[in-house]
Amino acid sequence: MTGQWIELTTADGGAFKGYLSVPASGSGPGIVLLQEIFGVNASMRSVADYYAEEGYVVLVPDLFWRLEAGVDLTYADADVAKAMGFNQRFDVERGVEDAASALAVLRARPECTGKVGALGFCLGGRLAYLMAARTDIDCVVSYYGVGIDTHLAEAQSVRCPIVFHFAELDRFVPEESRARIQEAFAHRPDAELYSYADCDHAFASPERVSFNKSASLMAHSRSIALFRKVMGPNYDLDSLWQRHSDLEFIERDVDATMATMVPQPYVNHIPTLTGGVGYRDLHRFYKNHFIPKNPQNAKVIPVSRTIGADRIVDECLLCFTHDIEIDWMLPGVPPTGKYVEVPLVAIVRFRGDKLYNEHIYWDQASVLVQIGLLERGNLPVVGAESAKKLLDETLPSNTLMARWTESAPGAAEQN
Structure with missing residues (x-):
């Protein structure tokens, strides 16, 4: 499955691009996929195609366009340094506005039938959370969102179901940060927070050394469960x-x-x-x-x-x-x-x-x-x-255990 690049417009008249992937059926509920600090790279496009196979119309807006259009970095050391530079210069407030513009564009697409959710990784995980607080998005999944704990004053503004995925060993989202986020949503039955033991940041990215397949599969199932519950599509x-x-x-x-x-x-x-x-x-x-x-x-x-x-x-x-x-x-x-x-x-x-x-x-x-x-x-x-x-559960149990009779009531006294 391959997607296409489409033109997006912003509320302030700007223009940028987004990667759109559509399911084989030609239509479905929507997902705004929010990038890591590496841009809309091969990994993010692969995630978009993956969720399109799950039945969703997925749009990945190029959120670094105000800094440099078309950022597409790998996870090699040299590109990591570039990505950190983009992250330091990135305007989160404008980024949320651009994500909201992408949401409006996706909802207007003929392929998008029904509700729209947000899915974000790392930087995108924080932006997904902020979309939950500032837009009318229908549901949100946030993977190891860095900096969410600095926006917890907005937790009360979140009105949609949300799932957080965190890594136990993530130095970018340490235990104390996760605890604050959990406390902020402790009273919310529609907020789920999962921490994956022995996993590090980017555990859901197959291209990274920190990739953990079992945790990634668990997280994906939990994410799909939310999207299916809120938006469908529901398959028999x-x-x-x-x-x-x-x-x-x-x-x-x-x-x-x-x-x-x-x-x-x-x-x-x-x-x-x-x-x-x-x-x-x-x-x-x-x-x-x-x-x-x-x-x-x-x-x-x-x-x-x-x-x-x-x-x-x-x-x-x-x-x-x-x-x-x-x-x-x-x-x-x-x-x-x-x-x-x-x-x-x-x-x-x-x-x-x-x-x-x-x-x-x-x-x-x-x-x-x-x-x-x-x-x-x-x-x-x-x-x-x-x-x-x-x-037939009434058939005898423990017949292979020679010592089973020793634990019978009264057996110790008889011996």
Whole structure:
């Protein structure tokens, strides 16, 4: 997905540019994306395209235009020094006004249907907060906004839902600053503040050495949850996942299965490290090693399904007779003819209305016990018992714990 540069005008008659990225659907709610101190660089444009995939019309105004138009810096040391210089000379008050002008332009665009939120990083995180206090923006997400604590007198003017993301080790937003911000919004149920342990400033930027993937994913899910709640678009993830599963297990149509996913998806079956990353390898995996390699009587029994803003957690039982070599679960193991029941958990992440990735978990030891490849002996493993207890919690617990009887009431006195 690629965007385009458009012309923006300000309330005082100025003209500058902004990077606009539009979802494949052609329209959606809007997001004003507010830059770091490095300008509207490749990283910010990538974020814009990312949120466009999520269904938003994203506008990134060039807020350094009054200093120098088209600033596009990398994160190399020489450019860091330049970025710091721009930051020192930047007029925050004019910057908020220019962001408000961008908001007006975005709302007037035919592609923008519905509400508009703001998303900012670093300097942009502070500007996003100030937009919440000074404009009629519908919601705001602020990533490690530097200097917010110097504007807390305006906290009472914030009338929209807001999410703050901070890094525990961020020297630019130290603990005392985060504490003041948290205190200022402690009474607000529509204000969420998250601090990410062992993370530093710019933890959500893949191009930076401080990038923390797990924290970045958590923060993105929380951000999407706010945007979906306030602005939409709301997708029927349950139906999308069910359709994908039917194409895999019932219709067994590889191309149709791939059509339910983003252009570059990935699947990881955690216990066996099978799956694929990217369209080509995942298509190859589905075509040759997954869809045709499932037992004829394979059946999925749903147990529970949790649906979030951008993902589904599916808990189920996978039941089958081992009548074929199952490349993805039991690679290299000839059919044993044994019947298997195993609990399985799928964490399925979406980007917009397409599947982005799947993490699939099951107890491989239980499978190996049931097909006769693993002797229980003194090992703390079970076979089909785990599946049966999943459906019937009244079945015995702690049968593998030889010392369980020792903690029974009255056991100490008897000994």
